Amino acid sequence: MAENAKQAAEGMDARWYRTLGSGIWAFLNSLKLTIFILIALAATSIFGTAIEQNAPLQKYIAEYGETWGNLIIYTNLDNMYYSWWFRGLILFLAVNIVVCTLERFPPKWKSLLEHKQERFDPKLIEKFAHHETLSIGASPEAVRDRLLQVLRKKRFGTVSSGGGDEFFIYAWKGRIGRLGSDMTHISLLLILLGALVGSVYGYRDSIFMNVGNTVKFSNESFMLRLDKFWIDYYDTGHIRQYNSLLTIIEDGKEVMQKQIWVNEPLDYKGLKFYQANYGLSWNKLEEAQLTFRHKVKEGTEVSFPVKWNTATDVPNSKYSVKVIGYTADFAYDEEDNLVYSKSENPNNPAIKIEVYEGEKLVSSPWLFLNYPGIFPAIPDSDHDFVYTGHKGTWFSGLQYSKDPGTNIVWVGSAVMGIGFIMAFFIYHRRVWIHIKGGGQSTEMKIGGTINKNTFAFERDIREITESVSSN
Amino acid sequence: MILSLVFFTFAFIFYILTTTAYAGYWVFRKKWLGQIATAMACIALGATTMVLISRAGESGHGPFSNLWESMVLFIWATNAGYLLMEYRYKFKAIGAIVMSIVTLAMLSASLLPYRFKDVEPLNPALQSKWKWMTSLLSRWDLQNYAIGWLDFHVVTTFIGYAAFAISFGLAILYLLKNRYESRQQRVKLLEAIPDSKVLDEMSYRAIAWGFPFLAVGIVSGAIWANYAWGGYWSWDPKETWSLITWFIYAAYLHARVTRGWRGKRAAYLSILGFAAVVFLYWGVSFILPGLHAYA
Numbered sequence: 001m002a003e004n005a006k007q008a009a010e011g012m013d014a015r016w017y018r019t020l021g022s023g024i025w026a027f028l029n030s031l032k033l034t035i036f037i038l039i040a041l042a043a044t045s046i047f048g049t050a051i052e053q054n055a056p057l058q059k060y061i062a063e064y065g066e067t068w069g070n071l072i073i074y075t076n077l078d079n080m081y082y083s084w085w086f087r088g089l090i091l092f093l094a095v096n097i098v099v100c101t102l103e104r105f106p107p108k109w110k111s112l113l114e115h116k117q118e119r120f121d122p123k124l125i126e127k128f129a130h131h132e133t134l135s136i137g138a139s140p141e142a143v144r145d146r147l148l149q150v151l152r153k154k155r156f157g158t159v160s161s162g163g164g165d166e167f168f169i170y171a172w173k174g175r176i177g178r179l180g181s182d183m184t185h186i187s188l189l190l191i192l193l194g195a196l197v198g199s200v201y202g203y204r205d206s207i208f209m210n211v212g213n214t215v216k217f218s219n220e221s222f223m224l225r226l227d228k229f230w231i232d233y234y235d236t237g238h239i240r241q242y243n244s245l246l247t248i249i250e251d252g253k254e255v256m257q258k259q260i261w262v263n264e265p266l267d268y269k270g271l272k273f274y275q276a277n278y279g280l281s282w283n284k285l286e287e288a289q290l291t292f293r294h295k296v297k298e299g300t301e302v303s304f305p306v307k308w309n310t311a312t313d314v315p316n317s318k319y320s321v322k323v324i325g326y327t328a329d330f331a332y333d334e335e336d337n338l339v340y341s342k343s344e345n346p347n348n349p350a351i352k353i354e355v356y357e358g359e360k361l362v363s364s365p366w367l368f369l370n371y372p373g374i375f376p377a378i379p380d381s382d383h384d385f386v387y388t389g390h391k392g393t394w395f396s397g398l399q400y401s402k403d404p405g406t407n408i409v410w411v412g413s414a415v416m417g418i419g420f421i422m423a424f425f426i427y428h429r430r431v432w433i434h435i436k437g438g439g440q441s442t443e444m445k446i447g448g449t450i451n452k453n454t455f456a457f458e459r460d461i462r463e464i465t466e467s468v469s470s471n
Numbered sequence: 472m473i474l475s476l477v478f479f480t481f482a483f484i485f486y487i488l489t490t491t492a493y494a495g496y497w498v499f500r501k502k503w504l505g506q507i508a509t510a511m512a513c514i515a516l517g518a519t520t521m522v523l524i525s526r527a528g529e530s531g532h533g534p535f536s537n538l539w540e541s542m543v544l545f546i547w548a549t550n551a552g553y554l555l556m557e558y559r560y561k562f563k564a565i566g567a568i569v570m571s572i573v574t575l576a577m578l579s580a581s582l583l584p585y586r587f588k589d590v591e592p593l594n595p596a597l598q599s600k601w602k603w604m605t606s607l608l609s610r611w612d613l614q615n616y617a618i619g620w621l622d623f624h625v626v627t628t629f630i631g632y633a634a635f636a637i638s639f640g641l642a643i644l645y646l647l648k649n650r651y652e653s654r655q656q657r658v659k660l661l662e663a664i665p666d667s668k669v670l671d672e673m674s675y676r677a678i679a680w681g682f683p684f685l686a687v688g689i690v691s692g693a694i695w696a697n698y699a700w701g702g703y704w705s706w707d708p709k710e711t712w713s714l715i716t717w718f719i720y721a722a723y724l725h726a727r728v729t730r731g732w733r734g735k736r737a738a739y740l741s742i743l744g745f746a747a748v749v750f751l752y753w754g755v756s757f758i759l760p761g762l763h764a765y766a
């Protein structure tokens with residue numbers, strides 16, 4: 001009893017799993033599902049273009065109100081293309097493709113290989129949407145020879161059989177076109193694979209570099225130096241191009257130098273550097289303009305330029321100065337005792353200089369362009385330095401990224417191109433012809449199918465029949 | 472006066488005449504009217520070609536760098552595509568609807584504010600000439616005529632748009648014709664246009680051209696973005712909308728494979744697809760901010 005019950009339960013279980021399994025399989029094997037997923041992808045993608053992506057969370061609350069803002073955040077609509085449900089939808093599409101291909105490709109392949117029909121029931125011909133019967137005043141053999149000649153000239157493959165006054169011809173063309181959709185589907189899987197590889201192993205970031213800076217990248221063995229940045233203009237004054245001259249340094253050696261611009265990145269060991277941005281540096285100058293003066297005596301001012309980080313003798317004095325710091329929008333953090341720039345804009349330009357008397361450092365004050373002379377530059381002295389202007393230097397904004405999946409995506413795209421040509425422009429045509437002689441005339445039945453583009457097929461049939469009836 | 476604008480005006484007049492002639496052919500079914508219509512369409516195509524050529528001469532680069540120029544390209548491709556179709560299938564009455572779409576496009580291009588029509592040098596992001604082509608042509612001192620990703624990307628995309636526009640026109644005609652066919656009603660006006668089954672098939676054939684061209688447009692855009700923006704895909708609204716459009720047409724193609732979805736539902740999908748194209752082209756440019764310079 002117990003044995004039986006157990007067996008029965010197992011049987012039930014197995015059947016239950018099997019039906020569930022085949023149910024899921026049938027569900028995934030459905031083209032209706034494909035249409036549904038495609039439409040769902042299209043429809044949901046719209047949200048991502050209407051709702052700003054990756055903004056700070058508070059912004060959604062402020063813009064859409066408490067309820068809707070929270071809903072957006074909760075459903076990941078603020079970063080939807082990377083959300084679990086959007087990726088799930090794409091994965092669903094991929095599984096759908098795999099199942100459809102597994103299910104349909106093998107029988108299709110087999111029928112494409114074993115398609116030749118040397119003998120067939122002539123009644124079959126009348127079942128085709130495109131069929132015709134005509135009688136011709138020539139011998140069956142002559143009709144057959146003429147047909148085979150025409151078909152071959154039209155690049156059809158042919159087999160024929162029969163003898164005496166009855167012949168069968170089967171002709172085909174463009175079988176390979178049937179594989180176009182499979183190529184397309186495989187190419188999509190490749191592209192998705194490339195995207196997956198990229199999202200796992202790739203990264204993307206950006207840096208701002210002042211001319212002359214060298215940076216090291218944490219994951220890479222080499223360093224990058226910005227040698228120069230400049231802008232080209234058209235004669236009309238419009239900006240033509242932004243350029244950076246970059247040098248790659250590896251093991252202390254300069255291994256590569258390249259001028260990059262928008263549309264022309266530098267690629268070194270799979271890491272690519274793009275010209276993305278530029279501007280006037282907020283933490284470096286080319287030179288500052290200083291005035292040296294006596295605090296009370298009038299008419300003693302001398303003005304002179306000081307290059308960045310270069311000791312310069314002050315005319316008619318025992319001092320020399322050096323500009324070692326700059327901030328475009330001066331701010332001071334009392335807790336950390338740090339000077340920083342509040343923004344990139346020169347709202348409150350300040351420079352830090354070092355004043356030397358011979359070799360001896362006398363002082364290192366900050367000077368402010370907007371507040372000349374509020375702090376004395378040299379303590380206990382009758383003389384003072386005033387900061388009166390400067391020449392800025394450019395920074396270059398570079399984006400850099402590494403994406404080892406990119407090449408897989410390109411291969412996928414190329415396969416897709418081939419798949420499209422096969423799917424849309426190579427039509428699979430199959431023609432059945434039955435020739436039967438009887439008395440003076442020969443009766444010819446012709447019919448067949450094309451997998452798409454019925455116009456082309458109608459033309460084919462017309463041309464074939466005309467070629468024999470015009471004899 | 473800028474020469475390209477003169478040609479544009481000339482073309483505009485001819486598009487209006489062409490549309491009228493095709494409509495006349497539709498109503499009166501006189502052979503000579505049809506021949507005149509086709510001839511006018513050819514003249515209009517010539518004039519549109521001249522707009523593009525003269526604009527290329529004026530700006531010193533391919534005429535694809537602002538909305539107005541791209542509209543002219545769209546009009547050119549739609550007209551050329553239509554004439555090819557007419558030549559192959561010999562159905563002229565369809566011209567009335569396609570040329571109406573083209574004339575509407577001409578009208579909207581002409582109403583664009585001046586800043587969308589101006590002759591402008593290429594901004595930095597649009598300078599994408601192919602180096603191999605530049606160096607090849609420089610042997611004969613023709614390097615200024617080299618083309619690049621901008622040209623390739625825009626032209627392939629717009630051939631796609633044009634095919635979708637034609638398919639849209641055919642889908643509308645299909646719905647019209649099908650409506651009266653299914654009621655077994657004979658409407659004189661509709662006799663000039665082919666059977667609904669033929670219209671359905673032609674609408675599909677147009678998409679069979681548009682779909683791969685849009686795909687090539689998307690892929691070439693991705694290749695270009697990989698040079699210009701630091702990655703082949705960044706979910707910029709234009710990119711996303713092109714994908715949305717592409718998905719709709721992919722749904723259309725699969726709908727046809729599952730037999731039940733030919734005819735009416737296919738026609739609705741084609742119309743939906745073209746609505747997406749219009750949004751992709753104009754809506755995104757004007758409503759959604761993004762990396763794309765225009766169009």
Ligand code: HEM
Binds near residue numbers: 030031423
């Ligand atoms: C973005 C996704 C997809 C694209 C772009 C795509 C593309 C294509 C193309 C271009 C064709 C040829 C259509 C024609 O000849 O008119 C096709 C056919 C087909 N597709 Fe897809 N496909 C996609 C997804 C899928 C999925 C998920 C399935 C899984 C069920 C599928 C199943 C089929 C089938 C069964 C055919 C017809 C095959 C044949 O004619 O032999 N497709 N597809």
